[in-house]
Amino acid sequence: MEIEVKADLIYVKDVVEVNIKALEYEESKFEVFNAESGKSYSFNEMIEILRKNNLEIKVKYVENPIKKYVYKTLADVKKAEEILKFKAKYEVEEIIPKIVEYYKIKLDSIKI
Numbered sequence: 516m517e518i519e520v521k522a523d524l525i526y527v528k529d530v531v532e533v534n535i536k537a538l539e540y541e542e543s544k545f546e547v548f549n550a551e552s553g554k555s556y557s558f559n560e561m562i563e564i565l566r567k568n569n570l571e572i573k574v575k576y577v578e579n580p581i582k583k584y585v586y587k588t589l590a591d592v593k594k595a596e597e598i599l600k601f602k603a604k605y606e607v608e609e610i611i612p613k614i615v616e617y618y619k620i621k622l623d624s625i626k627i
Contacts, residue, residue, distance in 0.1 A: 521555040521587045526605035536599040551590030552603040564608055568615045 533550045537543070556564075562572050595601045 519557050519559075519586070521557045521589070523551040523553065523555050523588045523590045524607050525550060525552045525603055526607075526610050529603040529605055532604075533595060533599065533601045536595075536601050540599060546594075546598075548595040548599060548601075549590035549592050550595065551588075551592055552605075552607075553590060553592040554607075555587065555589045556607055561607075564611050565615075568612050570615060 529552070530550050533548065537546075537548055540546075562574060565572050592602075
């Protein structure tokens with residue numbers, strides 16, 4: 516049985532912003548806010564995004580050994596949008612090229 520894994524992803528700069536907004540929210544009664552993008556990406560979608568950024572990705576699918584694994588996550592971000600006026604600004608498709616470039620520079624700078 517093939518199960519699609521999907522995860523709601525968020526960029527660290529968005530996490531910082533929503534945390535600052537939550538700290539500044541003066542009417543808080545120790546409320547909880549979901550800090551996510553509100554959009555899920557499958558494993559295969561992430562592979563395609565990486566490939567579009569000129570990365571050669573070889574995939575080997577294996578059975579997940581974790582019995583109680585959460586295969587799909589998608590946060591309800593309405594509360595953060597309504598109360599904190601927060602909406603994630605960065606899309607995965609926009610961030611991946613920046614991350615790829617960062618690590619290419621890091622790897623190139625390592626002297627072997």
